[in-house]
Amino acid sequence: LVKRVSIHDIAREADVSITTVSHALNGKGRIPRATRERVRGVAERLGYRANFQARGLALGQYTTLAVQVGGLQAEALVPDFQYFVELLNAASETALELGFGLVLAPAGTDAGVLKNLAMGGAIVVDPTGEEALLRQDDAPVVTTGRVPGGSADGAWVDNDHREGTRRVLDHFVQTGRSRPALLTTSARQSYVDDAVAEYTRWCRERDLEPIVGRITGNPTEAAAAPVVGELLSRRPRPDAIYTTLDRMALGAILACRDRGIAVPEDLGIAAITDSLALRSTTPPVTALNLNAPEIGRRAAELLVALVRGDDPATARVVVPANLVVRESTSAGS
Amino acid sequence: LVKRVSIHDIAREADVSITTVSHALNGKGRIPRATRERVRGVAERLGYRANFQARGLALGQYTTLAVQVGGLQAEALVPDFQYFVELLNAASETALELGFGLVLAPAGTDAGVLKNLAMGGAIVVDPTGEEALLRQDDAPVVTTGRVPGGSADGAWVDNDHREGTRRVLDHFVQTGRSRPALLTTSARQSYVDDAVAEYTRWCRERDLEPIVGRITGNPTEAAAAPVVGELLSRRPRPDAIYTTLDRMALGAILACRDRGIAVPEDLGIAAITDSLALRSTTPPVTALNLNAPEIGRRAAELLVALVRGDDPATARVVVPANLVVRESTSAGS
DNA sequence: ATGAAAGCGCTAACAG
DNA sequence: CTGTTAGCGCTTTCAT
Numbered sequence: 001l002v003k004r005v006s007i008h009d010i011a012r013e014a015d016v017s018i019t020t021v022s023h024a025l026n027g028k029g030r031i032p033r034a035t036r037e038r039v040r041g042v043a044e045r046l047g048y049r050a051n052f053q054a055r056g057l058a059l060g061q062y063t064t065l066a067v068q069v070g071g072l073q074a075e076a077l078v079p080d081f082q083y084f085v086e087l088l089n090a091a092s093e094t095a096l097e098l099g100f101g102l103v104l105a106p107a108g109t110d111a112g113v114l115k116n117l118a119m120g121g122a123i124v125v126d127p128t129g130e131e132a133l134l135r136q137d138d139a140p141v142v143t144t145g146r147v148p149g150g151s152a153d154g155a156w157v158d159n160d161h162r163e164g165t166r167r168v169l170d171h172f173v174q175t176g177r178s179r180p181a182l183l184t185t186s187a188r189q190s191y192v193d194d195a196v197a198e199y200t201r202w203c204r205e206r207d208l209e210p211i212v213g214r215i216t217g218n219p220t221e222a223a224a225a226p227v228v229g230e231l232l233s234r235r236p237r238p239d240a241i242y243t244t245l246d247r248m249a250l251g252a253i254l255a256c257r258d259r260g261i262a263v264p265e266d267l268g269i270a271a272i273t274d275s276l277a278l279r280s281t282t283p284p285v286t287a288l289n290l291n292a293p294e295i296g297r298r299a300a301e302l303l304v305a306l307v308r309g310d311d312p313a314t315a316r317v318v319v320p321a322n323l324v325v326r327e328s329t330s331a332g333s
Numbered sequence: 334l335v336k337r338v339s340i341h342d343i344a345r346e347a348d349v350s351i352t353t354v355s356h357a358l359n360g361k362g363r364i365p366r367a368t369r370e371r372v373r374g375v376a377e378r379l380g381y382r383a384n385f386q387a388r389g390l391a392l393g394q395y396t397t398l399a400v401q402v403g404g405l406q407a408e409a410l411v412p413d414f415q416y417f418v419e420l421l422n423a424a425s426e427t428a429l430e431l432g433f434g435l436v437l438a439p440a441g442t443d444a445g446v447l448k449n450l451a452m453g454g455a456i457v458v459d460p461t462g463e464e465a466l467l468r469q470d471d472a473p474v475v476t477t478g479r480v481p482g483g484s485a486d487g488a489w490v491d492n493d494h495r496e497g498t499r500r501v502l503d504h505f506v507q508t509g510r511s512r513p514a515l516l517t518t519s520a521r522q523s524y525v526d527d528a529v530a531e532y533t534r535w536c537r538e539r540d541l542e543p544i545v546g547r548i549t550g551n552p553t554e555a556a557a558a559p560v561v562g563e564l565l566s567r568r569p570r571p572d573a574i575y576t577t578l579d580r581m582a583l584g585a586i587l588a589c590r591d592r593g594i595a596v597p598e599d600l601g602i603a604a605i606t607d608s609l610a611l612r613s614t615t616p617p618v619t620a621l622n623l624n625a626p627e628i629g630r631r632a633a634e635l636l637v638a639l640v641r642g643d644d645p646a647t648a649r650v651v652v653p654a655n656l657v658v659r660e661s662t663s664a665g666s
Numbered sequence: 667a668t669g670a671a672a673g674c675g676c677t678a679a680c681a682g
Numbered sequence: 683c684t685g686t687t688a689g690c691g692c693t694t695t696c697a698t
Contacts, residue, residue, distance in 0.1 A: 106422040250554070
């Protein structure tokens, strides 16, 4: 039903051989301008669309890619929605442009389906290291974020979270704060490791004791509140909080409101990733714009290159993040 | 790289023809038990996986399906994350089991790629009516939720939101409340229409003036607050709020906290869809469990049936929802 | 009961 | 420059 016209139809209509059609359409071979135009015209007129599967079969290539989102179990954790949507959308769009369909691979997906569906490779978003698609040495895998404790030879696209963390912490200092705390989760993902590592280093450099709060379980706003409370009871009391998920920043705001702590006067707040939610709180929250669409795009491009055996110059892509300053870190008291 | 062993390999190894292999593996023809077992054994030993694309080519069938999430633009709205993840995961899992890959189709996706990628059909989640994949009469389309104002002849999977709404409202009454308000968005999706329609009907039946608050723009918690404030200033003041997104219930809780309104004593709150976030607030929020995985599963099954031309008995599937009662609607004052 | 052969839509030698 | 041919992995008549 979906697929109707084939190159045969075009060949007949244009009165040439299917080879000529193929060449004309793909810009291969030496075909006179006139013929090429004519063939293309006919193809257009007939609404021709190449069948990628057939092409893939002929070429021994693959036409689909798999995506798996790390740490997403059946009972979903609640990570930063907007980030994933943007990333996935962009990755899919790019893949489609390059002639690949991006297939959703749920957490439990057996790596075997990669073969069934002629999937050429996989993207694993924010891997924890447990994902089935990771152990898959038949096909190339690109991760978004690095595999925690993984071997050095993987292909990945990532922000420089160490630099980002530094940028946020320095921003706290520039706005008159000196004792930032870190609010994070127990997720085993590289951005968490990076943030913690850099935060710790930054503190040590300044002879400050690191103040790290960890949410266990689901990182909802509500779950953040008690941990924030705990952080704020430390002495010396932190005057800023950097959170490792956007929703946790919301939780921090709530906790402050409950305790009568003024933001940004008494406490500065910044989040590792920006979202619409952070824009519409009171006060709006400063955050890193991780550039999720760019991450998705680059991941798709990298994977396609790998699948095609192009052996890309760089299998490690760093996507720049930029700090979006909002009221939650206005100059403090 | 990915695909190695083909039926030829098995044929050679088992010393039969490829025809026999195909038959043995697919349970076709009349093959003696012994041969069949042997062939299957070899296939297993060699780690054989059928190539769906090749099979599709031979059979003139399709091997992929597209999914598009309604109202998801580049600049993402922030709908109920968990709902979509669960739905998409289940749909994908089911599709995979049935031999189809579920390909993500970003908002802008041209319907033409359906042809390119040999996509047999599409699932559109919560359509607004604007989605490109909807206008696609070459291939079957299943929607999750109905197309607002759409023709009656579409295939869909949906909850009975009118019944769900009634259930929530009746529950309000059973817990001693009599003036429920509705908090919703301006999204043009059928569940919103259903909720509003049923709420209005329910009110009229009881000679109550409907009290409807609408959030325009992004339905974040923060955006909900002022609208809730407005609702609570109505006279007679509503004593319960039913929200059409889980996050808006959180917004309602916040707004109440700010205003010193006690939940559930002064105001009952319930949401149209359950989520982890609703479980961990103070107080936990009563909600309908829409059974997102079941919706995804049924949508995938229905679409596959349609693609295969099975002409399913019912092209309208209603998935039951159940009310999860929590503290936010404990017996009121 | 089993296999040879054709063909799905496409591309890539290789001839002409 | 263009067409013929073979073949990608698989299924399916149709012979044997």
